[in-house]
Amino acid sequence: MNVQQTSxxxxxxxxxxxxxxxxxxxxxxxxxxxxxxxxxxIEAIHxxxxxxxxxxxxxxH
Amino acid sequence: MxxxxxxxxxAALAGLIAGLTMTAMQYAGTVPLILKAETFEGAAEPAHxxxxxxxxxxxxxxxxxxxxxxxAPADGFERSAYTALANVVTAIGFALLLVAASELRGGMSxxxxxxxxxxxxFVVFTLAPGLGLPSELPAMPAAELGQRQIWWVGTALATGIxxxxxxxxxxxxxxxxxxxxxxxxxxVGAPQPESFESPIPEALxxxxxxxxxxxxxxxxxxxxxxxxxxxxRAQQMA
Numbered sequence: 001m002n003v004q005q006t007s008x009x010x011x012x013x014x015x016x017x018x019x020x021x022x023x024x025x026x027x028x029x030x031x032x033x034x035x036x037x038x039x040x041x042i043e044a045i046h047x048x049x050x051x052x053x054x055x056x057x058x059x060x061h
Numbered sequence: 062m063x064x065x066x067x068x069x070x071x072a073a074l075a076g077l078i079a080g081l082t083m084t085a086m087q088y089a090g091t092v093p094l095i096l097k098a099e100t101f102e103g104a105a106e107p108a109h110x111x112x113x114x115x116x117x118x119x120x121x122x123x124x125x126x127x128x129x130x131x132x133a134p135a136d137g138f139e140r141s142a143y144t145a146l147a148n149v150v151t152a153i154g155f156a157l158l159l160v161a162a163s164e165l166r167g168g169m170s171x172x173x174x175x176x177x178x179x180x181x182x183f184v185v186f187t188l189a190p191g192l193g194l195p196s197e198l199p200a201m202p203a204a205e206l207g208q209r210q211i212w213w214v215g216t217a218l219a220t221g222i223x224x225x226x227x228x229x230x231x232x233x234x235x236x237x238x239x240x241x242x243x244x245x246x247x248x249v250g251a252p253q254p255e256s257f258e259s260p261i262p263e264a265l266x267x268x269x270x271x272x273x274x275x276x277x278x279x280x281x282x283x284x285x286x287x288x289x290x291x292x293x294r295a296q297q298m299a
Contacts, residue, residue: 022065023161030072030157037151039210043131049147050133051140055083055091055273056151056280057187057196059209 068160071291075160076153079284083152084145086279090272092144094265098198101260152284155182160288162221166229168292175289176282181224183281187274189220189243193251196273198266201259204252216246 037049038058046053046060053060134140159182160169169175190213197203223242226235259266 017062017065019064019164022062023068023164025065026068026072026157026161026164029069030154030161033150033154033157035154037147037154039214041206044133047131047133048143049151051087051092051095051144052147052151054095054196054198055087056277057191057194057273059194059203059206059213060197061199061203061206 064164067292067295068157068164071288071295072153072156072160074291075284075288076156077149078287079156079280080149080152081145082283083148083276083280084141086276087144087148088141090276091269094269094272095198097265098200098261098269101262102200152280155186155281156284156288158182159285160292162225163288169285169289171293172286172290175285175287175292177285178289179281179283179285181228182285183278185217185221185224187277187281189246190216191270191274193247195270198261198269201261201266202254202257204254208252212246212249212251216251219243219246 036045038053038056040046050060052058134143159178163169163175163178169178193216194203194209194213203209219242223239226239226242230236230239
């Protein structure tokens with residue numbers, strides 16, 4: 001797979017952490033954030049995000 | 062960690078803008094319908110003549126909701142503020158996934174390519190799960206929450222992988238596999254409620270599905286478009 005077609009310029013200066021690991025970390029962070037806001041069973045979080053969950057078609061109630 | 066920092070920066074900006082846009086659209090489109098549905102939630106069902114159970118038809122739904130007694134934002138400004146906050150947070154989460162996925166393919170080259178990534182996000186996170194589990198209003202009958210969440214996540218995952226195989230792999234067998242992945246969750250079928258009896262009028266429920274889908278479409282297009290734009294600008298400035 002041809003992965004690196006274009007890359008962000010700032011990145012060329014520092015390549016200490018592998019590209020895939022950084023992308024993986026970002027995906028993990030994204031899953032965590034969506035998991036809390038859209039899927040948490042904690043009552044207070046559910047109630048705070050209630051209208052958003054319904055509007056974005058997350059399973060609710 | 063420069064790439065990670067860039068992804069977070071792009072996602073935060075795109076999420077902020079798309080989340081606030083979504084909040085405005087919700088207050089015009091979906092929230093009035095949610096508030097309307099909540100008036101049905103407390104009220105008993107409109108007189109149903111059930112021979113066996115004359116008066117208890119609405120009890121299960123009403124009871125379900127009475128359990129929700131934890132903290133909740135007060136209606137009005139507080140509820141709106143939390144809705145805006147939750148929109149922005151959710152949007153940043155989705156943007157992180159979208160931007161990170163696009164970096165696997167070399168990144169979004171500009172706002173137009175960003176919009177296509179956004180459309181893919183709409184298909185994966187709104188359209189596919191929504192086929193089996195249409196956006197529902199409060200008080201509508203639904204299967205057990207955990208099961209629906211599992212089906213939702215599985216469907217989004219299968220659709221995402223399927224879409225990526227279709228678009229990025231030029232191979233007929235993989236295209237067939239991709240289609241199978243996209244179709245499979247719907248053959249399995251989404252968890253269904255035991256009873257479909259609903260206190261919500263069908264027209265209201267339908268209207269909500271339309272509004273939720275359309276606002277989500279615009280949300281994803283804005284999210285992808287802004288992310289692509291910010292990324293290309295950041296690239297030019299460096």
